[in-house]
Amino acid sequence: MKVLKFGGTSVGSSKNINKVISILENYGKRDTVICVVSAVGGITDKLLLAGKQAQNKEQAFLNTFNDIKEKHIDIVKTLNPENSASILKEVEEKLNGLKSLLEGIFLINELSPKTSDKLVSYGELLSSYIIAETMKNRGIEAERKNSQELIVTNSNFTKAEVDYKATNTNIQDYFKSDSKTVTILPGFISKSKTGEITTLGRGGSDFTAAIVAAALQVEQLEIWTDVSGMYTTNPKLVKQAYPIDKISYQEAMELSHFGAKVLYPPTVQPVLSLSIPIHIKNTLEPEATGTIISNDEVTSTKPVKGISNISNIALLTLEGSGMVGIPGFSKRLFETLSQEKINIIMITQASSEHSICLGIEEKDAENAKVAIDAVFENEIALNKIEPIIIETGLSIIALVGDNMKNHQGISGKMFSSLGKNNVNVRAIAQGASEKNITAVIAEKDVKKALNTLHEQFFESKTKQLNVFITGVGNVGERLVEQIHQQKKFLKDNLKIKMRVVGLSNSRQMIFAEEGIDLTNWKDQLNQGEQASLQGFFEKTKSLNLRNSIFVDVTANKNVADLYAQYLRQSIGVVACNKIACSSDFENYKLLKRLSLKYNAPLLFETNVGAGLPIIDTLNNLVASGDKIHSIQAVLSGSLNFVFNNFTDKTKFYDVVKQAAAEGYTEPDPRIDLSGVDVARKILILARESGVEMNLEDIENKPFLSEAGLKSDSVDDFYETLITDEAHYQSLYASAKANNCQLKYVAKFDQGKASVSLQEIPEGHPFYNLEGSDNIVMFYTQRYPKQPMIIKGAGAGADVTASGLFADIIRIAND
Template identity: 75%
Template sequence: MNVLKFGGTSVGSTENIKKVIQILDNYSKEDSLICVVSAVGGITDKLLKAGELAQNKNESYLAEYKLIKQIHLDILSELIPNQNEASKEYLESKLHALKSLLDGIYLINELSPKTSDKLVSFGEQLSSFIIAETMKSYGLNAVRKNSQELIITNSNFSKAEVNYTLTNHNIRDYFKKANQRITILPGFISTSESGEVTTLGRGGSDFTAAIVAAALQVNRLEIWTDVSGMYTANPKLVKQAFPIERLSYQEAMELSHFGAKVLYPPTVQPVLDLGIPIHIKNTMQPEASGTIITNENTNGNSTTAKGISNISDIALLTLQGNGMVGIPGFSKRLFETLAQEKINVILITQASSEHSICFGIDEKDAEKAEKAINVSFENEISLHKIDPIIVEKDLSIVALIGDNMKNHQGISGRMFSALGKNNINIRAIAQGASEKNISTVIAQKDVKKALNTIHERFFEDQSKQLNVFITGVGNVGERLVEQIKQQKKFLKDQLKINLRVIGLSNSKTMIFNDSGLSLKTWKDDLATGEKATLEGFLERIKKFNLRNSIFVDVTANEQVSNIYADYLKENIAIVACNKIACSSDYENYNKLKYLSRKYNAPFLFETNVGAGLPIIDTLNNLIASGDKITSIQAVLSGSLNFVFNNFDDNTKFHDVVKQAQAEGYTEPDPRIDLSGVDVARKILILARESGTQMNLEDIENESFLTTSNLKSTSVDDFYKTLISDEAHFQNLYASAKANNCQLKYVAEFNNGKAKVGLKEIPQGHPFYNLKGKDNIVMFYTQRYPEQPMIIKGAGAGADVTASGLFADIIRIGNK
């Protein structure tokens, strides 16, 4: 014999009920079976609502009743179009009895626990009748048996305790004589020893099924629901969660206690001692394997952790004070006070100094607990031996669960490290000596991020999800998106990095998708996006609160750089080719570096110097290894190098600059490049990364531009001055040619001082043959005093700059 239980969603519609009947029909061909059913989905809540409305003298309880009535009549007529009058008459008689009960509640203005049990019992009575009648109409050998005639309890209404002696006798006696193939039982409901209607409390239908399964000692109890078993995490919050194939009873109870809705802990108890397996199955996908819960030890080849669960709406209360140290009885008095108020304690942790006791309860009980505890310890509080109880709200408990965790070292470390790297603050920790459960209390707003972070760490083949938000999708930004699109599969397969672009913005519009934007249609999507604002972009990222979030700045906008601190404080990493932040006032640069360390949010800006060349990374590695920079000589402007490599006595300086701008080697305003400010910023950044405190105004800038060039009021005006001052630029070229030299714009850092300017470079010098848009940097250090370390390559262009940004993103993924 098999026992199957179907929950509210499984019997929540005519389509689902037909699926249930098909499953029962298939099972009954092999063996007789017992089917326990819940009320139609949502009906129990509607019954309670109707009762509360009636109690409050609100006549809208009648509308709620009519809705309940119509739902059941519709289901019956859809399942049995040609129903016999007897079925409809019985159903209407039960509904009439429900109406009479609600009318009574309205008249006496009272809804006692006893009456409430009678009220909610209608849900299971109605659903079980409809299902049984439908099965009979299909020609199946099915009988409905009222569970109230079998399960006997005490009179603790709303959560009655079972009299197993009487109950087991009734169940065994009835089924010894029963000869039908299918028996339908309403779940949740029972009868007291005095004959009153009682209910088994939350999860009561599961409990009914377990009671029957244990009494008859069946081979297996099956719980049919709307998911394919118990998952490694809540699949609504963690999309990568998957069903767990096997669990021990203890693991299932832990997961259920900490929020998994598939199974209610007391369900396990009747079958636990008998070793009856519980099989969680999906009514909508009966072919899915589901989850099997047994008392077998599967630790030999099992995963370290089995699942993650959470309880929301938690309040954390702390009793503390020096007067507690060494004084026995505080814990006893505290928990007796809570017990008297019928407040359930979910989590407890106590400092070894005995200075404080911290515990978690349901947030709705926080005010009652606070008042009761302060009254209980009124004398100690008045004498300042202890403090008034401290209450913190808007919290959640996240628990990592698994029998096998006790056999592995470092589980807690891996869990807390993963949370810490994502700036998830842990308010309290509890771990039993059995090491089957590691529980943490965190802010409610961080639950989704925490669950995904822990799941990724323990269940996802060591892959790492990066959530990228890009502002500035012009020339470089567009190339970056294209490179991400091209390499996405490679990153996932080879580097175990799941890179998703969640948000994109230009100066006008912005778009978001927390599941990842389409990199095929992003241009069209962005064209119709919402209005872009810097604050709005940041607020949306904060609201998503995704793990491993990375803000990528592909602009040259000072306003964007001004809010870097706000990103870092939210544990959002920054990747930037925008040089303004790192070349701003030293205090701001230093503050950003500090915030990056404090909030464990990487701040990478490799493309600030040399586009895609690993200049800053190499410099940082030299410093980290104990080397010291003595001097730096560099050509750091790909645009200026391009200009002077293409300018001669057969060209015009104006035309070469125009070409450099057209090919994307200069900023939109070429004055930034030609004035030397851009190069000054780059050498400043290298000097700072070398450990020197310096500001932009400390750098000597020997400009090769004329006064009229420097005083130009617009880009167009600047180009006009280049034409009028052509002779000046020809003289510069002629001087270099006469000295058999090449013109290069050079940045130098030596003995704590820096300068930039145009120089004539002689033959034989490493800078002399620097071609095209290439950059070159020579690091002279204590380890490289005479022959410098040289880094050379393309230092400008959209593709190489995008690749530099991409490399920084991957660096974060590899950390």
């Protein structure tokens, strides 16, 4: 004998009911089947709504009733296209009874719990009748038995308590003589000892099935729903969630208590003591394995079995010095909430006894405050305690697993991963059994928290990065291409799942929470919304995704000014924009502090030397205790390109134009040629070596002509290059006469820094520096005579993009 229960979604449409009938027919070929059904999906809510409308003298109750009527009649006709007359007649009679009941409520302007139970019972009575009669029409041996004739309760309407002795006798006696292959039972409904209609409360249909399964001591109870079992977490919020094959009763109850909608805890109680397994199955995918809940020992390598959450939580805090050492406060607090019929979901109290925190449903918060403040009115007046404090907009998340107590560090991993993603924990509770660890967080952070914890405890150490890129010009475009090209490699080899979630240029911006399709991102961007720097930040913030990284591929001060906002949201920043880290020293230090405070990486390797590991090497030297004595460097790939290609047979104007065309210079070449760009780079290196310095402290000896320095625009500047060609030729001629090469050199020594164009003699490490290469020489305590040298391509879109890419990957590996 099998006991199956089908929920509201499973019988929510004629299409789904056909699936239910198919499942029952197949089971009936092998065994005797008892099937408990819920009301058609959404009907219970409509019945309650119609009752409220009628109670409030709203004529709209008739419209709601008509919706209920049309829904059932449509299902009957669709299921029985050729033989529905007799079924429709009975259904319409039941619906007429429902209408009369609603009209009575309307007339007397009252909806008592007793009447409410009678009202909502129509849902299950109708669905069970329609399903049973449809099966008979199709030649399947089936009958319907009214559960109200089997399940006996007290008169506690809306949540009746079962008389198990009488109920078990009724069920056993009936099914001894019942010879039908399939018996359909309406769930949720029952009758009191005095014959009044009652209901079993929330999860009542599951409860009905469990009562029947326990009374008949069947081998297994099957709960059929619209998902393939109990998931590791909410699959609507976490795409990577997957069904749990096997789980214990205790774990199932914990997950159900903390919001898993598949099962309601009282369902488990009748079968728990008899060790009857519960199998959660999917009506829409009957071939799926589902989840088996039992007492069988489950071997699992994962200490955490699932992650659940409850939304719409309010946190009540009772605190005051007058509570310390005084017995009775907790008793009075809990009694007050009990009298108000307010359920406590979570409790936490500090050992100092100075405060007690309670988690309750948000809808009960104001009622709770009024009641508690009234009870403690005297203590509040004497300033022994504070009026109750209410915090709303919260949610509870919980890690659940029988084996958590045998594994150290679960709590540490949980709170560390939440902290790294700026999820603030308001309260914590953990029982001595260590079957769950509970935390209260902001409702807005639930999705991020669940994804973060699921990644930490259930995924094969694959870290998801959510990347937001501003500036998709020459370098930005290459970066997007590199990410797209390396996507599979990163996942397979580095266990990094990288998604570009936001893209922006100066005109448009686009976002896709599941990741932008990078095969045609340019077309998408052209159709995007109007770009806004603040709007881009607000959208990034509102998406609230874990492991978020903002990538600045601009030279825009306004973008750099937003770094602090991103860091305060625990969003990492990767920048090739040098403005922020070469800004006022106090702003530089602020960004560093924010990065540490909010655990948000701030990486800017490409600020100096494009993709060369210059800053990383410097940081490693300092971190290992080495001291920087001096730095000598050629840090401008653009200037090196210019002076490597400028001769007495070329024009300075032509060479600069070529450098710009090949992406070696900033859009405004004056930034490079004036030495400001190099000054910023040596400033950043000086700061990273531990020296407090600002840009104006750096001696800048310009080589540009006076007209070039004073030019008002880029076009004007290019004109000066033509008119002042003799000036630039004289620089070249002097170097050639001295058998030297022109190199733009940055120096830092004894706390002072300078940048200037210099004639480098043959034999010097800078002499043979080719193309757009950069070179840096670190003279340190450990490298006093022979410096540590880093040399390589220091400009170009591809290498700069690769430097940005490396910083992003570095964040993933932290």
